[in-house]
Amino acid sequence: MRSTTLHTVAAATAAVFVLASCSSEGGSGGSEASGELSGEGTGDSCSIEGEVPLGAVLSLTGAAASYGESQQRGLELAAKELAEKGGITYDLTIEDDQTDPKQGITLFDQFVNDGASLIIGPTLSNAAVQSDPIAQEAGVPVLGISNTAAGITDIGDYIFRNSLTEQAVIPQTIAKATEEFGLEKVVVMYSNDDAFTESGFEAFEAALEDEGVEIADTLTFSKADTDFRALLTEAQGLEPDALVVSGLIEAAIPLVTQARELGIDVPIIGGNGFNNPRLMADAGEAAEGVVVGAAWNSASDNPENQAFLEAYQAEYDAAPDQFAAQAYTGLMLIDEAIRSECAADRESLKTALGELEDVPTVLGEFSIDENRDAVHPAVVQVVQDGKFAVLE
Amino acid sequence: MIGPVPPGRAAGGHPAIPIHDENGTAVQQLLNGIFIGSIYALFAIGFTLVFGILDRLNLAHPSVFAASAFVGIELVTRGGMSLWAALPVVFVFGAILGLIIERLAFRPLKNRADAHFAGLISSIALAGMLIALLQWRYGPDTRRFPAGTFPDTRYEVAGAQVTLVQIVILAISLTLMVGLTYMVTRTRLGRGMRAVAENPTAARVLGVNVDRVTATVFAISSALGAVAGVLFAINVNTAQLGMGIAIELKGLAVIIVGGMGSLPGALIGGLLLGLAEVFAVQHIGSSWRDVIAFGLLFIILLLRPQGLLGARKVREV
Amino acid sequence: MLAEYATTLTFIALGAIFAYSFYAVLIAGQLSLGQAGFASLAAFSAAALAPSAADIGDVPALLTAIVIGMGVGAAASIVLGLPTMHLRGVFLAIATLGFAEAVRVVLLNSEWTGGAQGLGVPRVLTVGMAWTALAVVAYWFWRMGGSRYGRALEAIREDELAARAMGIDVGRHRLAAFITSGAVAGLYGVLFAYYVRLIAPSDFDFAAAVDGLVTAVLGGSTMFAGPILGSGFQTMIPELQRAAGIEAGWIRPFLAGLLLLVVILFLPGGLTSLIPRPVRMPAAEDDAGTGLAGRRHPAAGDTVVALAGLGKEYGGVHAVRGVDLEVRAGEVVGLIGPNGAGKTTLVNMISGLVPPSQGTATVLGTTVGRTPVHRIAAAGVSRTFQHSKLFDRLSALDNVLVGAHLVSRPTFLRRLLWLPSARRDERAAHQQAARCLRRVGLGDVAATRASALSYGDQRRLEIARALASDPSLLILDEPAAGMNHVEATRLSELITSLAADGLTILFIEHNVGMVLRTCTRVVVLNFGEVIASGSPEQIAADPLVIEAYLGAADEDAAADPGAGSIAEGTAVDPTAVGPDAASPDAVLNVRPGAAGTLEPPDTTSRDAT
Incomplete structure (x- = not known):
C-alpha cells in the first residue's frame, strides 16, 4: 500500500514536469504570427484566414465566481454568434483566475506568451491593476469588461474598457433620484472590503454632496455579510429619505428583503451591482421601487439589446445581468474593431479599438474616448412590477 | 419613530454615536443580536462538539453549513417539500456528510503523530471539494427559498419587528441545544462520548466502541451544522457558496x-x-x-x- | 524557457517563503494563523515607508523595504507573541487568526492603505531576486536543522514537558520561533507587494493564511525542504490542470482538493517524507576527548536533595504530605510504595514539574517551587518518566542529542557561517550522545525513530537521554516497568555502574527485588507519607512495609511458597500495573469532565503536536 502510493506520487510529479514542458513548446509556437492575422475586405466582408487568438481571464471559481460565470456566458454567446457570421474565426480561450491575484498574473503572462491578439478581462478591478501592466509592457491590448475602478486605463495605451466607471453612472442616478424623491437626508451603506463597492461608495458620496443631500450616517458591511438587520435598524432610527447602497448582488438581495421586513419603506438606491435580474427574482415584492443606476439599460428597446435578451434567454434559459451584457458587448466590439481594418494583430487591434465610435451595441451607441474609457448612455432604472423600467 | 436627528458624521470622518432615546430601536437591536446569535450558537455547537470530544478541529464544518442550505432549497423548490419536511431530511443529509468527513478526513489519520495538523488540512481539502461539487450542482449564483416557504407573519414586540421565522429559528436552535445537552449528560451514548473525551484508550478498555462514538459525534455535529445552514438561509433570504466561510x-x-x-x-x-x-x-x-x-x-x-x-x-x- | 516560466517560478518562490513562515512555528509544534496579518502589516508599511525605486534604484529600494517589512513583521510577532505564547494548539491558532482578522479590518478602515482598493506598489521583484530570497530563507532553516536550537524546537514539538525536563527554556524558544515566523512572513509580504503591483487587505485574509498553512504541512513540517516542495506542488496544480486541458470551473478546485487529500492521507510527514534522511552515528573510535561544557558535580556526601515537610494537595486530597528527606551525593535511593502512594508526585516536585503545596525543597542548591523546570534541569537534575516521554518522531540519536542540550553549546549562528568551531561542538555533542546510547546498549539503533523502538528499548533510550546532560542527580521513574527479567537485571547493573561513577540516583520502582539489590537506601511511601527509610536489609525486614505493601496478601504469600519472596525480587507486586493504566499521579494531562461540559477545556493539545 505504502510503496504504491509513493510510486503514484512520484509519477504524478514527473507528469507535472512533462506536461509543463509540453505546454511551453506549444505556447511559444503561436506568438506574433501577425502574417495570417490580416485579410481582405472591410467590415462585414472582411475575411481573415488564420484563427484570431483571444484570451479571457475571468473569475470562474472563488469569491467572484458568479460574475465570472455571467461573463463567460456573455462571451460564449457572442462567440457563437460571431462564428455564425463567418469571415473571421476566433480562437477564444476562457481561463479561470480563481479570484486569486497570483492566478490572474500568471494567466496574463501565459496569454501574452501564447500570442493572444487581445486579452479580455479580468473580472475584478484589483486584478486588472495587478495584471494589466503585463499586457501593457508586452504590447498586448486588453479590453476590460467589468472594471469600474478609477485609473485602470491609465495603466497604459493598450488598456481599454467597455464598462462605464461608477463615476459615470452614479451622479446621474443621484441627480434623478433627488429630483424624483426630493431627497434631503440619506443613509449610505456599502461593503468596505470590496474595491468595486468601495469606489461606488466614493462616487455616491461625491454625488450626494454635489446634490446637497445630507448623509446622516455611513454604515459599512463586509461583502460576505448577509444579515443586515442591525445596520438597517440603525439606519431606520435615523429616519432617512432613502437608503443609498453600494453593494454586490449577493448583498443586495438580503439587504432589500430585510429592509422591507423591518418596515423600512423609503426608496433604496443602488449602483451597478444591483443591475441584475436576480434582484427581482430573489427579493420578489421587496425589490419593488428599488432604484438602480447602471451602465446597461436592460429594458432598452434598441434592436441589439432585444436580440441579445432573446438569444441569451434561448441559450441559457435565464435572463442576463449586466456582467453578461458587457461581456457580450465586449467581444462584439472586438469584432467590430478587427473588421474596421480587417486586421487582428495586436497593433492594429489597439489602434482600431481606440477609434471605435458610435457603434450600435447592447449598451447603446458606444464610443471609446481619448482615455480609452467607454462612452455610452447610462440609465437610471426602477423596479416596477418585477421588471427594470427606466426612471423618468 | 420621530426623534432628534443626530449629526451625520462627526469631524474626522468617523460616524458619530447615534443618540438612542428610541426604545424601539434598542429593543429591535437586542432582538437582532439574539436571533443572529442563536444561529452562531447552533453553528458553533457543531465545532465545539467535535473539538470537545475528539480534540479535532473540523474545518469542513462550514462547507456542510453551506451545502445543506443549498440542498434544503432544492428539496423545497424541486422536491416540493414543505420546510417542516425538509428540515429532518437536511438533518439526515448533514449526518451523512458528517460520517463521510469522519471516514475520509479524520479516521485514516487517527494514529498519526501529526493528526492535529493533518486533520486540519484534510478537512480543508474535503471542504474545497464539497464547495466545488456545490458549484457544479448549483452554479456560483446565490439561491434562496422560494417566496412563501414560510408564512410571512410578523409581530411587534415593544416597538420592534419580529418575524415568525425568527421565533421559529430561535425555538429550533434552543430545542436542539437542550436536546443535545440532555443526550450528552444523561444517555448511554452521551456517557460514551464523555468517556472518549476523557481518555479514548481508557474508554476502549471499558468497552466503549470508540470508532462508533467518534462517527456519531461527527454525524451529530454535522447534522446540527446542516440545520443551522438551512435556518440561516431562511433568516437572511439567501444562500451562497461562501456562506460557510x-x-x-x-x-x-x-x-x-x-x-x-x-x-x-x-x-x-x-x-x-x-x-x-x-x-x-x-x-x-x-x-x-x-x-x-x-x-x-x-x-x-x-x-x-x-x-x-x-x-x-x-x-x- | 526560464523567461516563459518566470511568473510561475516567482510564485513558487513567494509561496515557499510564506510557507516557511508557517514552517518556522510548526517545527516547534505551534499552529499559528497570524502570519497573514504579519505579512499584511509588513507589506503596507514597507510600501508606504520605503523610498521609491525611482529615487534610489530598484535593488536598494527593495532591500530597504525588506528591512522595514521584516522589522515590522518581527515586531508584530513580539506584540502578539508575548501575551499568547502560553496558548497551545488550536487556541493559539484561533488567537492568532483573530489578530490577523483584526489587522485586516484595521487596514481596510485606514486611509493610508487605500482601503479595499489597495495600495499601488511598483514591480521591482524579479524571479532571480525571489529565488535569492528563498535561498537565503531555506539556507537559514537548513542550517537550523542540525543545530542545538533546531533540535530544541523539534523536541518542544514532540513533547513539551520532556523538553523542559531536558533543560530547554520552552517559552523563549517558542517566542524565538514565533519572531522568526513574523520576520519571514514580513519578507513574504514585501516581496509579494513588490511583485503584484497592488496590495489590498483582502490579499492577506483567512484564505491566504490557510493557503500558507496547507503549503507548509503538505510539504512537510519536519524538514527544511518541505515548504519548497509544498509550494511547487500547490503552484503547479493549476498549471498542470491547464496543461492537461481540464476545463476551467468547479472541476479544478475539486481535483485540487482531492489531490491534497490524497497526499495528506498517504504521505504522513508531507512530501519531504519521500526524501530519505540518513542519520550518522559517530564511530566508536571518535570517543576520545570531549569538547562539551563540563559540569561541576557535588562532592560525595554533599547534600543533593533536601526536603522539609514537603506536601502536595489536589483539591483536598493529600497526594504527599510531610515528607522530610535528604539525599546525599553518591547515594542510590529507591522509592517504593503501593500505587497511589505519592511516589511520582514526590519525584515531580523534586524535579520541579509540580510546585509543592507545603514545605520546602532544595535540589542542588535550587529552591523548588517557583523555579521553572528547565532551571532545575540546568542545576543538574535529569529524569525519565513513568510513561515514556520520548521525542517520538526523532531518531534515537537525536533524542539523546536533545538530552545533551544543557552541556552542548549553541551552534546555530555559527553553523550559518560554517565556522569550524560549530562543527567541532556538534561533533562533541554527537560523541556524547553516542556514548550515552552505547552505555545503555542502544548503539546499533541510533538511526531508528524513537516510536519504532521496542518498549524496553524506549525505556533505555529515556535513560540514555537523561544521562546525556551529564546530570548530578538522576531520577528514574519506574525504569524497569514492562521489562523482562533479563532486561531488568541489565538495568540494575547499569544503575550500579552509574552509581560507581559517582552519580546520585533516585528511582521509583515496583520491582522490589531490583530496588533492594541496587539501592544503598530505600524509602517507602504509603498514603503520601514516608513510612520507612533505611538500608535494603532493614526495609526487607520491616513489618510495617510488608503490611503496607502486601496488605492482606501476606497470608496468601505464606500459604503459597511458590509465590516467591520480596527480597528475591520474584514476588509479583500486586499493585504494579501495566503502562496503560495510569495511576492517579501519573504524568498525564488529567481531563475532568463536568456535567454538561463535554470537554475539559484545555489549552494544550492532547498529543503534543
Missing part, C-alpha cells in the same frame, strides 16, 4: 468565548457575539464590528483561556 471565523470566536467543548458555553458565546456585534454597530461604528468580535475573543483568550464556561484545565504532571 463567512460564519466560520465567528464560529471559532464563539467556541473560544464560550469555552471549548462546553455546550451551554457555545450558546452563551453565540448570543454574546451576536449582541456584541449589534452593540458595535450601535455605538462604535459598523466598520469596527469585526474587530469587536475578535477583540472579545482575544481578551477572553488572554484572561480566561478555558472560555467563559469551560472548566479550568487541571494540568497535572
Whole structure:
C-alpha cells in the first residue's frame, strides 16, 4: 500500500514536469504570427484566414465566481454568434483566475506568451491593476469588461474598457433620484472590503454632496455579510429619505428583503451591482421601487439589446445581468474593431479599438474616448412590477 | 419613530454615536443580536462538539453549513417539500456528510503523530471539494427559498419587528441545544462520548466502541451544522457558496468565548457575539464590528483561556 | 524557457517563503494563523515607508523595504507573541487568526492603505531576486536543522514537558520561533507587494493564511525542504490542470482538493517524507576527548536533595504530605510504595514539574517551587518518566542529542557561517550522545525513530537521554516497568555502574527485588507519607512495609511458597500495573469532565503536536 502510493506520487510529479514542458513548446509556437492575422475586405466582408487568438481571464471559481460565470456566458454567446457570421474565426480561450491575484498574473503572462491578439478581462478591478501592466509592457491590448475602478486605463495605451466607471453612472442616478424623491437626508451603506463597492461608495458620496443631500450616517458591511438587520435598524432610527447602497448582488438581495421586513419603506438606491435580474427574482415584492443606476439599460428597446435578451434567454434559459451584457458587448466590439481594418494583430487591434465610435451595441451607441474609457448612455432604472423600467 | 436627528458624521470622518432615546430601536437591536446569535450558537455547537470530544478541529464544518442550505432549497423548490419536511431530511443529509468527513478526513489519520495538523488540512481539502461539487450542482449564483416557504407573519414586540421565522429559528436552535445537552449528560451514548473525551484508550478498555462514538459525534455535529445552514438561509433570504466561510471565523470566536467543548458555553458565546456585534454597530461604528468580535475573543483568550464556561484545565504532571 | 516560466517560478518562490513562515512555528509544534496579518502589516508599511525605486534604484529600494517589512513583521510577532505564547494548539491558532482578522479590518478602515482598493506598489521583484530570497530563507532553516536550537524546537514539538525536563527554556524558544515566523512572513509580504503591483487587505485574509498553512504541512513540517516542495506542488496544480486541458470551473478546485487529500492521507510527514534522511552515528573510535561544557558535580556526601515537610494537595486530597528527606551525593535511593502512594508526585516536585503545596525543597542548591523546570534541569537534575516521554518522531540519536542540550553549546549562528568551531561542538555533542546510547546498549539503533523502538528499548533510550546532560542527580521513574527479567537485571547493573561513577540516583520502582539489590537506601511511601527509610536489609525486614505493601496478601504469600519472596525480587507486586493504566499521579494531562461540559477545556493539545 505504502510503496504504491509513493510510486503514484512520484509519477504524478514527473507528469507535472512533462506536461509543463509540453505546454511551453506549444505556447511559444503561436506568438506574433501577425502574417495570417490580416485579410481582405472591410467590415462585414472582411475575411481573415488564420484563427484570431483571444484570451479571457475571468473569475470562474472563488469569491467572484458568479460574475465570472455571467461573463463567460456573455462571451460564449457572442462567440457563437460571431462564428455564425463567418469571415473571421476566433480562437477564444476562457481561463479561470480563481479570484486569486497570483492566478490572474500568471494567466496574463501565459496569454501574452501564447500570442493572444487581445486579452479580455479580468473580472475584478484589483486584478486588472495587478495584471494589466503585463499586457501593457508586452504590447498586448486588453479590453476590460467589468472594471469600474478609477485609473485602470491609465495603466497604459493598450488598456481599454467597455464598462462605464461608477463615476459615470452614479451622479446621474443621484441627480434623478433627488429630483424624483426630493431627497434631503440619506443613509449610505456599502461593503468596505470590496474595491468595486468601495469606489461606488466614493462616487455616491461625491454625488450626494454635489446634490446637497445630507448623509446622516455611513454604515459599512463586509461583502460576505448577509444579515443586515442591525445596520438597517440603525439606519431606520435615523429616519432617512432613502437608503443609498453600494453593494454586490449577493448583498443586495438580503439587504432589500430585510429592509422591507423591518418596515423600512423609503426608496433604496443602488449602483451597478444591483443591475441584475436576480434582484427581482430573489427579493420578489421587496425589490419593488428599488432604484438602480447602471451602465446597461436592460429594458432598452434598441434592436441589439432585444436580440441579445432573446438569444441569451434561448441559450441559457435565464435572463442576463449586466456582467453578461458587457461581456457580450465586449467581444462584439472586438469584432467590430478587427473588421474596421480587417486586421487582428495586436497593433492594429489597439489602434482600431481606440477609434471605435458610435457603434450600435447592447449598451447603446458606444464610443471609446481619448482615455480609452467607454462612452455610452447610462440609465437610471426602477423596479416596477418585477421588471427594470427606466426612471423618468 | 420621530426623534432628534443626530449629526451625520462627526469631524474626522468617523460616524458619530447615534443618540438612542428610541426604545424601539434598542429593543429591535437586542432582538437582532439574539436571533443572529442563536444561529452562531447552533453553528458553533457543531465545532465545539467535535473539538470537545475528539480534540479535532473540523474545518469542513462550514462547507456542510453551506451545502445543506443549498440542498434544503432544492428539496423545497424541486422536491416540493414543505420546510417542516425538509428540515429532518437536511438533518439526515448533514449526518451523512458528517460520517463521510469522519471516514475520509479524520479516521485514516487517527494514529498519526501529526493528526492535529493533518486533520486540519484534510478537512480543508474535503471542504474545497464539497464547495466545488456545490458549484457544479448549483452554479456560483446565490439561491434562496422560494417566496412563501414560510408564512410571512410578523409581530411587534415593544416597538420592534419580529418575524415568525425568527421565533421559529430561535425555538429550533434552543430545542436542539437542550436536546443535545440532555443526550450528552444523561444517555448511554452521551456517557460514551464523555468517556472518549476523557481518555479514548481508557474508554476502549471499558468497552466503549470508540470508532462508533467518534462517527456519531461527527454525524451529530454535522447534522446540527446542516440545520443551522438551512435556518440561516431562511433568516437572511439567501444562500451562497461562501456562506460557510463567512460564519466560520465567528464560529471559532464563539467556541473560544464560550469555552471549548462546553455546550451551554457555545450558546452563551453565540448570543454574546451576536449582541456584541449589534452593540458595535450601535455605538462604535459598523466598520469596527469585526474587530469587536475578535477583540472579545482575544481578551477572553488572554484572561480566561478555558472560555467563559469551560472548566479550568487541571494540568497535572 | 526560464523567461516563459518566470511568473510561475516567482510564485513558487513567494509561496515557499510564506510557507516557511508557517514552517518556522510548526517545527516547534505551534499552529499559528497570524502570519497573514504579519505579512499584511509588513507589506503596507514597507510600501508606504520605503523610498521609491525611482529615487534610489530598484535593488536598494527593495532591500530597504525588506528591512522595514521584516522589522515590522518581527515586531508584530513580539506584540502578539508575548501575551499568547502560553496558548497551545488550536487556541493559539484561533488567537492568532483573530489578530490577523483584526489587522485586516484595521487596514481596510485606514486611509493610508487605500482601503479595499489597495495600495499601488511598483514591480521591482524579479524571479532571480525571489529565488535569492528563498535561498537565503531555506539556507537559514537548513542550517537550523542540525543545530542545538533546531533540535530544541523539534523536541518542544514532540513533547513539551520532556523538553523542559531536558533543560530547554520552552517559552523563549517558542517566542524565538514565533519572531522568526513574523520576520519571514514580513519578507513574504514585501516581496509579494513588490511583485503584484497592488496590495489590498483582502490579499492577506483567512484564505491566504490557510493557503500558507496547507503549503507548509503538505510539504512537510519536519524538514527544511518541505515548504519548497509544498509550494511547487500547490503552484503547479493549476498549471498542470491547464496543461492537461481540464476545463476551467468547479472541476479544478475539486481535483485540487482531492489531490491534497490524497497526499495528506498517504504521505504522513508531507512530501519531504519521500526524501530519505540518513542519520550518522559517530564511530566508536571518535570517543576520545570531549569538547562539551563540563559540569561541576557535588562532592560525595554533599547534600543533593533536601526536603522539609514537603506536601502536595489536589483539591483536598493529600497526594504527599510531610515528607522530610535528604539525599546525599553518591547515594542510590529507591522509592517504593503501593500505587497511589505519592511516589511520582514526590519525584515531580523534586524535579520541579509540580510546585509543592507545603514545605520546602532544595535540589542542588535550587529552591523548588517557583523555579521553572528547565532551571532545575540546568542545576543538574535529569529524569525519565513513568510513561515514556520520548521525542517520538526523532531518531534515537537525536533524542539523546536533545538530552545533551544543557552541556552542548549553541551552534546555530555559527553553523550559518560554517565556522569550524560549530562543527567541532556538534561533533562533541554527537560523541556524547553516542556514548550515552552505547552505555545503555542502544548503539546499533541510533538511526531508528524513537516510536519504532521496542518498549524496553524506549525505556533505555529515556535513560540514555537523561544521562546525556551529564546530570548530578538522576531520577528514574519506574525504569524497569514492562521489562523482562533479563532486561531488568541489565538495568540494575547499569544503575550500579552509574552509581560507581559517582552519580546520585533516585528511582521509583515496583520491582522490589531490583530496588533492594541496587539501592544503598530505600524509602517507602504509603498514603503520601514516608513510612520507612533505611538500608535494603532493614526495609526487607520491616513489618510495617510488608503490611503496607502486601496488605492482606501476606497470608496468601505464606500459604503459597511458590509465590516467591520480596527480597528475591520474584514476588509479583500486586499493585504494579501495566503502562496503560495510569495511576492517579501519573504524568498525564488529567481531563475532568463536568456535567454538561463535554470537554475539559484545555489549552494544550492532547498529543503534543
